[in-house]
Amino acid sequence: MDCCSSGYDEVFTARQARWFRRRYETHGLGQPAATLADLAAAGGLDGRTVLEIGGGVGDLHVDLLRRGAATATNVELSSSWEEQAGELLDAHGLRGRVTRVVGDLVTDPGLAGAADIVVLNRVVCCYPDFVGLLAAAGARARQTLVFSYPPRHPLVRAGLALLNAWQRLRGRGYRAFAHPPSAMHEVLQEAGLRRVFGGRQGVWRVSALARVDALERAA
Numbered sequence: 609m610d611c612c613s614s615g616y617d618e619v620f621t622a623r624q625a626r627w628f629r630r631r632y633e634t635h636g637l638g639q640p641a642a643t644l645a646d647l648a649a650a651g652g653l654d655g656r657t658v659l660e661i662g663g664g665v666g667d668l669h670v671d672l673l674r675r676g677a678a679t680a681t682n683v684e685l686s687s688s689w690e691e692q693a694g695e696l697l698d699a700h701g702l703r704g705r706v707t708r709v710v711g712d713l714v715t716d717p718g719l720a721g722a723a724d725i726v727v728l729n730r731v732v733c734c735y736p737d738f739v740g741l742l743a744a745a746g747a748r749a750r751q752t753l754v755f756s757y758p759p760r761h762p763l764v765r766a767g768l769a770l771l772n773a774w775q776r777l778r779g780r781g782y783r784a785f786a787h788p789p790s791a792m793h794e795v796l797q798e799a800g801l802r803r804v805f806g807g808r809q810g811v812w813r814v815s816a817l818a819r820v821d822a823l824e825r826a827a
């Protein structure tokens with residue numbers, strides 16, 4: 609998917625990126641990022657590699673690196689985050705441990721390889737092809753995958769319909785989605801992952817999955 613024709617660069621702006629960076633510097637991770645970070649860290653972080661898809665300004669993987677992860681790769685559809693993301697990395701001396709790529713892993717699978725931990729925070733709801741996105745993410749998770757998504761509650765769907773109508777009125781291709789949770793988890797199961805945690809954080813649902821081989825080795 610092309611970020612510009614589909615409106616990602618218009619919806620996610622440099623101004624928003626600045627706000628997200630400052631919020632992290634002042635208050636640390638918000639939710640559901642903090643819960644995902646704890647779930648990602650549950651099996652230990654020391655020396656682990658992280659792939660974040662749609663990581664925005666990068667606060668979540670920056671946090672995982674500060675807690676002991678070795679390196680991170682971020683694949684982002686929108687280029688609006690890059691300047692602030694670079695400043696955040698410099699502020700924490702992490703530039704050399706993070707690779708940032710602008711593009712779509714679904715249509716361009718060569719953008720990133722496998723990692724021990726794969727993270728998608730509030731991303732699957734911004735992308736129409738959840739099967740392609742989660743299959744690409746699941747295939748790359750050597751040990752753990754954590755992600756957040758909105759529920760398919762009628763109120764949430766009504767809110768998203770309003771948001772999408774607004775985007776349509778403005779002539780933008782961007783749409784938000786409440787994809788079916790069971791179908792999303794089936795895609796990840798097909799990729800060899802098993803759900804080990806499911807919960808909620810405010811309006812968001814959070815899930816952690818582990819690679820079945822790794823679970824069996826640990827048993």
Ligand SMILES: C[S@@+](CC[C@H](N)C(=O)[O-])C[C@H]1O[C@@H](n2cnc3c(N)ncnc32)[C@H](O)[C@@H]1O
Nearest residue numbers: 662663664683684685686712729730731734735
């Ligand atoms: C709501 S923002 C969330 C940003 C960040 N994860 C956070 O929670 O602050 C969703 C992000 O996902 C990105 N995104 C959506 N689909 C993507 C895809 N297929 N590959 C990479 N990034 C994607 C968008 O560009 C956007 O920056």
